[in-house]
Amino acid sequence: MDFGLSEQDAAVQAAVRAFAAEHLAPAARRADEEGAFDGTRVPLLGEAGLLGGPIDPAHGGRGWTHVQWALALMELGAVDSSWRGFATVQTCLCGMLIERFGTDAQRSALLPGLTSGRAIFAYALTEPEAGTDVASLRTTATADGDGWQLHGTKHWITNGGVADHIVVFANADPDAGKNGMACFLVAGDAAGLKREPMEGQELGHRASDHATLKFDGVRVGPDDVVGGVGGGFDVAMGGLGEGRLGVAAGAVGIQQAALDACLDWTRTRRQFGRRIGDFQLVQSDLAEMHAALESTRLLTLKAAWQRDHGEDNHRAVSVAKWAACEAAVMAADKAVLLHGARGYTSAYPVERLLRDAKGLQIYEGTAHIQRIIIARDLLGKESR
Ligand SMILES: Cc1cc2nc3c(=O)[nH]c(=O)nc-3n(C[C@H](O)[C@H](O)[C@H](O)COP(=O)(O)OP(=O)(O)OC[C@H]3O[C@@H](n4cnc5c(N)ncnc54)[C@H](O)[C@@H]3O)c2cc1C
Structure with a gap:
């Protein structure tokens, strides 16, 4: 090693x-x-x-x-x-x-x-009624000559309002369930596509574009299909497999930023005549943040290394994504507390880390779903 x-x-x-x-x-x-x-x-x-x-x-x-x-x-x-x-x-x-x-x-x-x-580019999978349960998506691809017409609504789509090209998942054969899914390439200015900003203000990732996309008869041709009609579920999961590793890496970055900010702060802030880093409760927080950062960095790099070596890293990616995102929320939460009231304002970077970290626990498979993937993989299928 x-x-x-x-x-x-x-x-x-x-x-x-x-x-x-x-x-x-x-x-x-x-x-x-x-x-x-x-x-x-x-x-x-x-x-x-x-x-x-x-x-x-x-x-x-x-x-x-x-x-x-x-x-x-x-x-x-x-x-x-x-x-x-x-x-x-x-x-x-x-x-x-x-x-x-x-x-x-x-x-x-x-x-x-x-x-x-x-x-x-944008990746449009999530719908108002189909989030974690991807296979239940309701956007349809109805046959139209040699192509299809897309009807349906996607929401929470990052870059959705600004994308030149959108990777869209729809079902061409709803009776077949996930085996009817297909992935289509749609131009951002396609006729029949309406894009609207998401309602409300996001907790974090506020410098990102998040949109609702409404497809009302958007026309796609045979050259716009990625991975074959019926192959859309595997294409969606293939993209998410790569994305989840990226989210894990981002979560490691959040932890590093939280720890660095806390080390600077606890070395300089003084209370009771001492730097606050000299209090053992504060040290306990710093040590916990460091240990979680080190372990999730290694998990993330191991999953990436396995990918580089052609090994199946399916479970390792979910382990890294889940553990690193939990650790990022923990680290950012501690960082806000260690900064006292200063941590509660945008004048210091740690409150943004906390707001952003919560998003990482949700997208590209929630913290619940990662644990389900891990446990199912450990258990295997029941032999009857
Ligand atoms: C900042 C941000 C950016 C995003 N960008 C994109 C994007 O670019 N493209 C895109 O397609 N989507 C995007 N999303 C959407 C995101 O992928 C979904 O929000 C996510 O998949 C969860 O779906 P949902 O919100 O509908 O929650 P739901 O699926 O309704 O889940 C609600 C709760 O129920 C739990 N739950 C659901 N099913 C189970 C189960 N079987 N077992 C245990 N618990 C369960 C979930 O874990 C969650 O806690 C983005 C979201 C955010 C916050």
């Missing part, structure tokens, strides 16, 4: 850390307070490799290993979960999905724009 980073791994990590510090960190607080998605930064992420990192250079990517990609998303997650979320949706849910399940024509038409950031 080798727990060290290679020279190339360390170079990716250092480059992304420098990029995030220069281009994302200065704007993170304002973007969160204003609740504004700034699309002008997307090509910058592309130039830095943050939209095509793990995608094959033949398709416009950087060819980073999954370990390198996880290291990169840890750095983004430490600075701004909205941008880490953007990279996860664009690259994992959409880019890696198209690379794996798409046709040569789809790959060459779409991936260069996706990896460079010239085009924005």
Whole structure:
């Protein structure tokens, strides 16, 4: 076993850390307070490799290993979960999905724009009545000549209001249940598509775009199907498998940011004539945060390493996603308390970490569902 980073791994990590510090960190607080998605930064992420990192250079990517990609998303997650979320949706849910399940024509038409950031992508699976129970989605694909017409509503779609291309899941044969599902590519300006911002203000990820998408007879042709009609459920899960590892990495980043802020603060804040870091209850919190960070970083990197080595990492991804997201909420919660009243204001970064961390527990499979996946895998099917 080798727990060290290679020279190339360390170079990716250092480059992304420098990029995030220069281009994302200065704007993170304002973007969160204003609740504004700034699309002008997307090509910058592309130039830095943050939209095509793990995608094959033949398709416009950087060819980073999954370990390198996880290291990169840890750095983004430490600075701004909205941008880490953007990279996860664009690259994992959409880019890696198209690379794996798409046709040569789809790959060459779409991936260069996706990896460079010239085009924005969204992944539209969730519906008002179909969240965790993905197979129950109600968006239909009704046969129309050599293609289909899409009818239905998606909500909570990251980038949904701004995307140039949307990966949409619908059912072409509702009687067949999940075996009737298909994945379609829809242009953001397609006739019959209406996009609206989500109602209300989000708890976190406020610098992201989240939209409701209404499909009223949107026409798709045979060249717009990804992974075959009937294959949509596997395509959806394939995208989520990549995305969940990215979310785990983002959660590790949140923990690092929370711990770093707390170490700075507890070294300098003084009460009762001593720095607060010298009180054992405070030390207990710092030690717990450190142990959870170390263990979930290793879980995440192990799942990425398994992917790089062609091993089945299905359970490892759910373990990493669940454990890292729980630890991120715990770390950010402790960070707010350790900062006292200052932790309760946007003048310090820790309250944003807590609000963002809650989102990571929900999307791409909730904390409940990850545990169900893990336990089912451990138990196996009953033999009768
Ligand atoms: C910030 C953010 C960004 C998002 N971006 C996207 C996106 O880009 N694309 C997209 O398609 N979706 C996106 N989503 C939606 C997200 O994937 C869903 O919210 C998530 O899958 C949960 O679905 P739901 O909200 O309908 O909750 P529900 O499925 O209704 O779940 C409600 C509660 O019931 C629990 N539950 C449900 N079923 C079970 C079960 N069998 N056993 C135990 N507990 C269960 C859940 O764990 C949860 O606690 C986003 C959500 C957020 C918050």
